[in-house]
Amino acid sequence: MPPLVDPTRCDGCPHEVEPPCVLVCPGDLMVLDAERKKAYCREEADCWDCMTCVKVCPRQALRTRLSYQLADVSADLRPEVAGDHITWTLVDCRGRVERFTVRTLNPEPEGSSNSPPRE
């Protein structure tokens, strides 16, 4: 499922040491084209569709598409990441919209420290 970069939204994250999509990809697949100042996927076939790049892009410039071998290209699934939940918007091939909000993180209980207890 190759990630598609929307060139109207991607600005190459000029103020980051490394654009977040480049930073996070578990397969080292996202690259910054320094000339065009846009990110791109160096080998779409190698993508695992984990969607980490999509979730982490600060300008929501990435979206994933399934290989045509597996599915029509007519649907869309976008995550909107908040602090402790993700809201997914799904648009199917008939244009119907569904939304799912899933919790991703519990708040840390009061009084918990930031370092592990010593034995």
Next chain:
Amino acid sequence: MERVYIDTDLLIMGGGTAGCLAAWEARRVGGPNLGITILEKAYIRHSGSLAAGQNALNMYLNQGTPEDFVCYARYDLCGGPVREDILLSVAREVNETVALMEREGLPIKKRPDGRYLNRGKWNVEINGAMLKPITARMAEKAGAEIYNRVYVTNLLKQQGRCVGAVGFGVRDGRFYVVRARAVLLTAGGCAGIYRPNNAGDAHHRIWYAPFNTGASYAMAKRLGCKMVGFECRFIPIRTKDTVAPTGTLAIGMGAPMINALGKQFMKENPKWVEWGGHSAPTPIRVQAFLVETAEHRGPCYMDTTRGDPGRVAEIKEQYVDMSPSLVLYWAANDIDPSKEPVEIDVSGPYIVGAHAAMAGAWVPKEDRMTTVAGLFVAGDALGGAPSRFISGSWTDGRIAARYAVEYLRGVEFPELDPDEVRRQEEIAFAPLTRHRQATESKSVPQPGIRPREMEERMQKIMDEYAGGRTRWYWIDETHLQIARKKINHLRRNQLQYLVAEDLHELQLAWDVINRLDVCQLVIEHLLYRRETRWPGYANRSDCPERNDAEFDCFVCSVWDPETDELTMMKEPYVQLVPGDRMKQSI
């Protein structure tokens, strides 16, 4: 090549499920001054097999005792062999580790009475989209020194002891030389040695992480560790095309497996009923699927139209937490999973140690130390102990760390052999060097082979001769001998031509090198175990029956660097929990 020298007490290789919890535990028992270093080839917060998340933890004692869990794990692999000692040690602590991770922020679903929402006997449901960041934070909290984007190429051994590791920086191109008093190898399992179901630009749409390329197994093997269980190939049933997990449907929603005639063959065919019907051991359920397909009663499905309707409505929500591609697939292909059964398929084989399979390094005792002193393993890298999954791997990492810290207190800091380090540096960068020389030289002796080409040749050989999908996973001596010959040819005669154009491709080159090492393990183990113990996983057409007289034991191997051959051997099954190994206790 510019070098980076790192000295540390405990080196953790692979910042994944087991590795991150190992770091946390090492700090807890080792104190604030313990040097803990993690080498991670990607970015620790999002790397490895947890990258997309998960929606369940598949090892948790909702009821029963650790002994009951062991009965289940050995039953699920057709009576074993399994390392009951390792499984007991994990089962004793896994619930506590899960509670710890809940306190650290992992949302675990609850029943109305406040208990964890169980999925079947041994699983709990979670909202796990952020599983990896939460796991990685444990390593960060431990104050471990984390090196991201460092690809380790080999472990170092001196006087029979593992003394560190070397590798290259994926971004900076430097050569990293790490010496350590103890090393914990937690670099995951192996996908991609067989040709995948989907071709071309969908070739990485597989179940297991395609970036887990067998480094644990290859490096342990190359260091001379005794290895185990590589004949127990994991061939899971997953959703067709997108290869997403099906436990959500089967156990979570009670959707039964059916064939194209709508028959629930697990409970209607007496052969499968005898094995336990819907709760037959995992390999048997795979075997049933293989038989239904071979006998032309496919396609097969998880029948979500007969599942619990309340749960079926939540299917999409369950799947965005770990396989959003499946949700997109349904939407794009106009499939409503609540109104039509979900088609399933097998894939792989994958080579793993913490799932319902048991490949990995052999550890003689519970301390997780391999047969090479100072080298410990946990998670998928540890062999002989199936069904630990994520929560079991967290726990395993913690246990291994305790032993590793205890061990390193008794050993001196090693002095590395500079000649060996130089040799390793050459080896690490060889594909890059070759490519540069070939492009710079005026004569072109033999064109370099790119990693993608070698990977495709390897996958084709394994598929056609070592029981891949085109042979519907069947194996036999004749084909395996051909596989052995062809894979050995690649390893002995062709790897010297492997080239890489840049640092990313150098990773791919090492992925192929490591996968080829795993291929050798798989072929030799399959040849040695002359029986069919796990129908579905390893069907030997020439030895279709189980042979307890000869093979009711672990099959192990040790690699000889001089001859590049494996010496095969057996290790006995030690039963600690009494009872019939072919039956669950609860």
